[in-house]
Amino acid sequence: MSGFLEALSGAVDEYRASHGRSAWSRGVGEYVSDFYDLLYCNRGYDDIESLGKHELDSFLLNGASDWSEHSWNGCSLIYNSDIAERLCCPSELKRTDHGRLQPNSREHWLDVQARALFQASIAFKRLYRQTQDAMSK
Numbered sequence: 001m002s003g004f005l006e007a008l009s010g011a012v013d014e015y016r017a018s019h020g021r022s023a024w025s026r027g028v029g030e031y032v033s034d035f036y037d038l039l040y041c042n043r044g045y046d047d048i049e050s051l052g053k054h055e056l057d058s059f060l061l062n063g064a065s066d067w068s069e070h071s072w073n074g075c076s077l078i079y080n081s082d083i084a085e086r087l088c089c090p091s092e093l094k095r096t097d098h099g100r101l102q103p104n105s106r107e108h109w110l111d112v113q114a115r116a117l118f119q120a121s122i123a124f125k126r127l128y129r130q131t132q133d134a135m136s137k
Contacts, residue, residue, distance in 0.1 A: 004049040004135050005040060011127045012036045019123075024116070027087035031120030032127070034076070035060055039128075049132070056128060060121055067121065071114040080109040087116055 016029035038060070042048055051059060064070035077083050084092070084099030096103055103112050 002043065002049065004131060005043060007135060008039070008128065008131045009036060011131055012124075015123060015127060023089040023092070024087055028116050028120045028123065030086055031076070031117055032124045035120060035124040038062075049135075051128075053125070056125055057121075060124065067114040067117040068111065071110045071117060076113060076117060083109040083113045087112060 012032055015032060016026075019025045019029050039048060042059075061067070061070050062075045064073060064075060070076065077086065080099035082099070084096055084103070088096065088103075092103075093099075095101070099109060103109055
């Protein structure tokens with residue numbers, strides 16, 4: 001593993017440890033970790049350690065135009081129950097029958113996941129840039 005990926009892995013682990021108070025935060029942290037795994041699996045391609053802002057966005061979106069499309073096109077979790085388990089506290093899981101019922105009257109589970117992915121992408125991009133900056137010193 002390259003020094004950059006090791007440093008980024010440490011930053012992702014630290015982020016997850018410090019943002020784990022609510023079920024939502026832990027779930028967003030899982031998506032941040034998923035983004036790291038995606039980057040790690042593609043580490044040999046296109047100088048993965050020096051992606052620009054738009055290149056990193058494009059890489060994380062995996063061909064989708066936004067996080068809603070990413071979620072709805074199956075680029076992340078696809079089962080309502082999996083999304084609910086990742087993002088909900090026990091009382092929300094009970095209220096939604098572990099994802100069998102919609103999360104609220106305005107959204108589907110894939111919409112909820114899209115919001116979480118958006119938040120995770122912001123966090124991951126910040127960690128990526130901080131790691132780039134630290135490695136260039």
